[in-house]
């Protein structure tokens with residue numbers, strides 16, 4: 001049984017999808033720790049409601065990124081974390097954190113990467129006039145949403161969409177795709193060929 005730490009900053013709907021899908025009998029993994037860096041993050045409520053050890057670790061007042069990440073690493077190691085899922089965690093991680101979990105930090109991004117990395121991806125997609133957007137599950141590296149892509153799902157962009165309607169449509173597929181990818185990852189199905197990575201058994 002793999003132990004997953006989820007890092008979040010906001011609503012935590014992806015955290016909820018992971019809990020609902022993974023913290024069930026016969027799962028290859030469980031969410032065993034939730035950490036948020038924002039006091040008002042609803043993710044904290046969701047973690048506590050699910051009976052999962054849940055911590056608020058503020059980054060404010062800890063201007064030194066490395067110190068902050070050292071704290072996070074200590075906490076995650078204390079809880080014997082096997083791998084990490086970012087779920088709306090609004091901090092870019094450095095090598096200090098990533099070296100503690102090599103190829104073991106996943107993220108969900110609300111666009112078909114490499115298009116529209118960074119913040120406000122649905123708005124970026126609307127401005128560009130693309131007709132398909134979607135979400136991406138990727139491994140995290142030191143860049144902003146630049147790590148190896150593991151899985152993607154597309155949704156249509158409709159003529160009358162605004163950022164909210166498009167985000168909502170993307171989130172619906174995130175909630176399906178992220179748990180699916182995390183399960184495969186937990187089963188040890190990560191493969192790589194040269195610089196490209198795959199989840200064995202994943203299909204769109």
Ligand code: GRF
Pocket residue numbers: 008010011012013014015087088089108109110135171174
């Ligand atoms: C998601 O849309 C995810 O793609 C992005 O941040 C959002 C988090 O939403 N990284 P939630 O907090 O999981 O509801």
